[in-house]
Amino acid sequence: MTRIAKNPFKPTFGVSPPLLVGRDVLLDDFSIGLDDDPGHPSRATIYTGSRGIGKTVLLNEVERAAQARGWLVIAETARDGLVSRFVQEHLPKYLTEHADNATKTRLTGLGLFGGNAAWTTSDTYTVTAGMRTLLDELLIALARNDAGVLITVDELRPEVRELEEMLTVLQHTFREEREIAFAGAGLPGPVDQLVKQPGMTFLQRAATEHLSDVPLADVADAIRKPIEAAGRKISSAALDEAARATDGYPFLIQLVGYYSWNQNLTALEVSPQDVERGALQAQRRVGSLVHGPVVKDCSPVAISYLLAMAIDDGPSRTADVAERIKATAGYGSQYRQQLITAGLIKPTSHGFIDFALPGLREYMRDHAAILSIQP
Numbered sequence: 001m002t003r004i005a006k007n008p009f010k011p012t013f014g015v016s017p018p019l020l021v022g023r024d025v026l027l028d029d030f031s032i033g034l035d036d037d038p039g040h041p042s043r044a045t046i047y048t049g050s051r052g053i054g055k056t057v058l059l060n061e062v063e064r065a066a067q068a069r070g071w072l073v074i075a076e077t078a079r080d081g082l083v084s085r086f087v088q089e090h091l092p093k094y095l096t097e098h099a100d101n102a103t104k105t106r107l108t109g110l111g112l113f114g115g116n117a118a119w120t121t122s123d124t125y126t127v128t129a130g131m132r133t134l135l136d137e138l139l140i141a142l143a144r145n146d147a148g149v150l151i152t153v154d155e156l157r158p159e160v161r162e163l164e165e166m167l168t169v170l171q172h173t174f175r176e177e178r179e180i181a182f183a184g185a186g187l188p189g190p191v192d193q194l195v196k197q198p199g200m201t202f203l204q205r206a207a208t209e210h211l212s213d214v215p216l217a218d219v220a221d222a223i224r225k226p227i228e229a230a231g232r233k234i235s236s237a238a239l240d241e242a243a244r245a246t247d248g249y250p251f252l253i254q255l256v257g258y259y260s261w262n263q264n265l266t267a268l269e270v271s272p273q274d275v276e277r278g279a280l281q282a283q284r285r286v287g288s289l290v291h292g293p294v295v296k297d298c299s300p301v302a303i304s305y306l307l308a309m310a311i312d313d314g315p316s317r318t319a320d321v322a323e324r325i326k327a328t329a330g331y332g333s334q335y336r337q338q339l340i341t342a343g344l345i346k347p348t349s350h351g352f353i354d355f356a357l358p359g360l361r362e363y364m365r366d367h368a369a370i371l372s373i374q375p
Helices: 024-035 055-068 082-098 101-109 131-143 162-175 188-196 201-205 216-229 236-246 250-261 272-296 300-310 318-324 329-341 360-366
Strands: 044-048 072-077 149-154 180-186 207-210 345-349 352-355
Touching (some): 024 044, 055 180, 072 082, 082 131, 216 236, 236 250, 236 272, 250 272, 300 318, 300 329, 300 352, 329 345
């Protein structure tokens, strides 16, 4: 029989899903900030959360919101060469497109534009006109059309020294009440470390939103609606099972939907059996894409701590975990805090902790032998 339709789900990191759910309030808050005057608190926002929780997807959506309002968007990732990319690529490109002749003449006087408004790639422009000058010129040019600039930076982390320079420029631009907005994203630990560094006043004043799991009612919509839009159906029983299998974890929503759809491509309805098989494939996939890299980055003692937690079927007593790894209370609490900061575990009540990533407990159990430690 003929294949019904193309799979509507997108189980790829950073790619927007066919239906974004559970983030309406956050997206509305940022959009209101764009519509309001400069100084609105949502115009500088940081999104944090665990891997696969949808931080990059939310950046995609705020970028779309800005573009829909006629704003320019500069999307970046916190990597070495950050400021150079602004000065050499993004800002010159937009200035060439939007600056008037008077602005271009002024910049030519600084040695920035050559003949026919081409960008000068000499070694002098980064000194004669840095990011602040170029951003100011662009914002002046855009102000004629009531437009602004949204800058987004993904994977915020303290190791990137140029972040301080970029954020200092943004701080000055915000103080001048220009039409500019900023959205950043990163894991809770690195973002927390970054914000605490000297010279990070801008980030300290930004609104910080921690992304949590999506309510199961919204998860059901995120699975059902794309299936129906693609011309198939899913039974109520199958939909309930699919929603529960995701634990509200956004990346799993796409994985469970994707693999459930693929089980029987000639059937008009996705069945509970399709979901059961699809959920198992999804769990294995999230293990290789999320849990494996996370655990690989952990120290041996941190892995021991996670494996000691995996013995329990639910939240673990911190005292029990410390005893299992033969650590003093103080030593155990050190690794506990590191794992909390990394977004791998979370406190549930006084003296109790649990895994923060869905399926991580099962992954630790399944891979205990490979990690050379038996829980």
